[in-house]
Amino acid sequence: MHASRYRHCLYEVEGPLLTLTLNRPHVLNALHPAAHRELADAFDRYAADPDLRVCIVTGAGERAFCVGTDLKELAATGDHAKPPTGFAGITHRFDLWKPLIAAVNGHCLGGGMEILAACDLGVASEDAQFGLPEPRVGLAALGGGLLQRLPRQIAAKDAMALVLTGAPITAAEARRIGLLNEVVPPGQVLPRARQFAAEILACAPLAVQASKQVMLQSMAVADLQQAMHERYEAAQRMLASDDAREGPRAFAEKRSPRWTGR
CATH class of the missing domain: 1.10.12 (Lyase 2-enoyl-coa Hydratase; Chain  A, domain 2)
Structure with missing residues (x-):
């Protein structure tokens, strides 16, 4: 699959920097099997390209980074399929040593949190919202390793509060508990992520x-x-x-x- 043929993500290269955008804004960048496959292919390309050194992952539009699984598509097809590299082609990828920066705009829920946790750095807009609503619909966040990652990344009590209540939190709270590196004004998420990328690119x-x-x-x-x-x-x-x-x-x-x- 050629990157120019992607329908559900944008693969934009600028020198050594890749910006990978989840491109399903009409469903708040919720993902379905075809999107998972495209993203897996995109991350494969990033990993294999010696000229690419940093990747920013973001969502199209201002309303959402990613709200997880496209439940309407799932209800219509019953298709849960994901590539071996997991949700968005990244959550089960354990051999990618190039950096990933999450640039979070809007809602970051469920699988969106899985993507954020799989990235190395996170920047979010002040109006972003975070949460794991799965328990409120009878499920648990089992799909992308988040239950294993969170207690390795943030304090156990903060992780438990997120996981057991399903309650949403603000960007300021996400920063306080260590889910994010920085919170910035609306419209400044990608510029700040690019600054982080430039600082990384100054290193070997x-x-x-x-x-x-x-x-x-x-x-x-x-x-x-x-x-x-x-x-x-x-x-x-x-x-x-x-x-x-x-x-x-x-x-x-x-x-x-x-x-x-x-």
Whole structure:
């Protein structure tokens, strides 16, 4: 599938930056099987393209980032199918070491929260709303690993309050409990996400990927000493790279480094 043929997402490349937009605003960017497949393909492209270094994930329109599963489509078809990489093609992807930045506009509910939790950084508009309404309709947030991710990302009591009540929270509260890095005025979400991306792009790409891999994979190792002695492939690749030599050389020569990602 060519990126230009996507119907349910926009794949926009600007140099090393990819902006991936959920593009179903008529249903508040709710996702159905075809959208999941397109997004899985888009994230595959991002992972495989050596020229792309950072991805911003956002939603079309001002009303919603993503409100989860398209329930009307589900009721009509009964089709729950998702790719092996999970909801939106990202929640079950555990080998993507390039950074993901969520730029949240409007409602971020259910599966939208799953996408946010699968991203590394999060920026939201002041008027964004967050929540896990599944228990209020007889369900639990089982589909994308959120029940496993949340207590690893925020305080357990805050995670329990979100999960057990199904009550919505504001962007300010989402920032307070650690779901977000920043809350910004309406209209400033994408510009701030792009600033974060620029700060990441100033760093060596292999160093960024190594840092993400070590942080995430070490969380699976209970013993700190063992975690510090694990072998991390991205870190080994970084240490053997041209960029690992370029950084100190540029510092000594008092110039900006020229990263190649090799």
